[in-house]
Amino acid sequence: MTLVEQASEEREGMRTVRLRIPARAEYVALARLALSGLADIAALPEELVGDLKLALTEAVSNSVRHAYGEGSGFVSVAYELGHDSLTVEVVDDGEGFDPERPPALEGEELTEGGLGIAIIRTIADDFELDSQPGVRGSRLRFAKRLRRAA
Numbered sequence: 455m456t457l458v459e460q461a462s463e464e465r466e467g468m469r470t471v472r473l474r475i476p477a478r479a480e481y482v483a484l485a486r487l488a489l490s491g492l493a494d495i496a497a498l499p500e501e502l503v504g505d506l507k508l509a510l511t512e513a514v515s516n517s518v519r520h521a522y523g524e525g526s527g528f529v530s531v532a533y534e535l536g537h538d539s540l541t542v543e544v545v546d547d548g549e550g551f552d553p554e555r556p557p558a559l560e561g562e563e564l565t566e567g568g569l570g571i572a573i574i575r576t577i578a579d580d581f582e583l584d585s586q587p588g589v590r591g592s593r594l595r596f597a598k599r600l601r602r603a604a
Contacts, residue, residue, distance in 0.1 A: 467536065467537050468534055468535065468536045468537075469492065469495065469533075469534070469535040470532065470533065470534050470535075471488055471491075471492060471532070471533045472530065472531070472532045472533075473485060473488055473530070473531045473532075474528050474529075474530045474531075475514075475528065475529055475530075475531070476526065476527075476528060476529075477517060477518045477521060477522050477526065477527045477528055477529050477546065477548070478518060478526075479515070479518055481518075481529075482511060482514050482515055482518065485510060485511075485514045485529075485531050486507050486510060486511060488531070488533060489503075489506060489507060489510050489533060489542070490503065490507070492533050492535045492540065493506070493540075495535065496535055496540070496600065498540075498600065502598070502600075505577045505598075506540065506542075506577070506598060508573060508577065509542070509573065509574045509577040509578060509596055510531075510542055510544075512569075512570035512571070512573050512574050513542070513544040513570070513574055513594045513596070514529055514531060514544055515570065516544075516570050516571070516594070517529040517544055517545075517546040517548065517592065517594075520548070520549070521546040521547070521548020521549060521592065522546070522548040522549070523548075523549065527546060527547055527548055528546070528547070529544060529545070529546050530543075530544070530545045530546070531543070531544050531545075532545075537600075538599060538600055539579075539597050539598065539599050539600055540597065540598050540600060541580075541595065541596070541597040541598075542595070542596055542597075543593065543594070543595040544593070544594045544595075545591070545592070545593045545594075546591065546592055547590055547591045548590070548591070548592065549590070550585045550586045550587055550588060550589040550590060550591060550592055571583065571594075574594070574596055577596070577598070578596035578597060578598055579597055579598055579599045580595075580596065580597040581595070581596050581597075582594070582595040582596075583595075
């Protein structure tokens, strides 16, 4: 099994890394390591890297926990490092969901599952989520603008 679909490509000052990992919790760390490598190349501040890792962990973990139920499948993660932004896209082919449905409440508090997307939205400068109930596959994409020293 190959985990890296395309190790790295450079075009017009952009670096792209793509991973395809089994939808299992132990592979979330691999997705974080790839992000760390790109962050090192870009010399991103430690605090920003921590925020990006949190957003990535939430996105990949959502696919791992919810996309395939008790079955198995894969999660694809693409990282695009440009001069002024880092974009992450997480795609699965599992069960779709209604992204407009508000998170469930237990008592007066959000359940654990309702927080991930809210966390990603807070961290990201740009956010897209494509999914529909009853339709296979979900795509979550977020981007962070980078302020690099000249």
